[in-house]
Amino acid sequence: MTKAIKLLTALPPPQRGRLMGLAREVSFAEDTRIFEAGGTADRFWVIRSGAVSLTQQVTSHQRVTVAGLGAGDLLGWSWLFPPYRWDFGAEAFSPVRAYEFDAASVLRLCEEEPQLGVILVRTVAEILAHRLETTRGKLLEQYTTRRRGTL
Numbered sequence: 001m002t003k004a005i006k007l008l009t010a011l012p013p014p015q016r017g018r019l020m021g022l023a024r025e026v027s028f029a030e031d032t033r034i035f036e037a038g039g040t041a042d043r044f045w046v047i048r049s050g051a052v053s054l055t056q057q058v059t060s061h062q063r064v065t066v067a068g069l070g071a072g073d074l075l076g077w078s079w080l081f082p083p084y085r086w087d088f089g090a091e092a093f094s095p096v097r098a099y100e101f102d103a104a105s106v107l108r109l110c111e112e113e114p115q116l117g118v119i120l121v122r123t124v125a126e127i128l129a130h131r132l133e134t135t136r137g138k139l140l141e142q143y144t145t146r147r148r149g150t151l
Helices: 013-020 103-112 114-150
Strands: 024-028 033-035 043-049 052-059 062-069 089-092 096-102
Touching: 013 103, 013 114, 043 103, 062 114, 096 103, 103 114
Parallel strands: none
Antiparallel strands: 024 096, 033 089, 043 096, 052 062, 052 089
């Protein structure tokens, strides 16, 4: 499995500097719901410190954690793709500090600077591919563990 890609360190310094010009520092207390699946995806975050759980609602009373994110990780990618709705929910697992980015401002910057846009989209795609690879590995591990348990 490849190493996790961190958005800000993956961007070349000039593009990172322009993107960071749009950043706003925010914090979330432990157990704060940051966003809910189905809500409007109009921003994203890069976690500076703390831990965030990505969750999926499986029944009206049960959520499961599908991934954990920490320092340097990108939180939120649905702002890039129509219909701009969150696919998962997110909750602060501990106190969290993050850089918050307004999606409309970032998309405007990407239109003004197409090179930055291409680099940003490729980096987000690499992050998503890594998360998919990690999830696939976990599912295969669970499947083979259960199969061995039934033999």
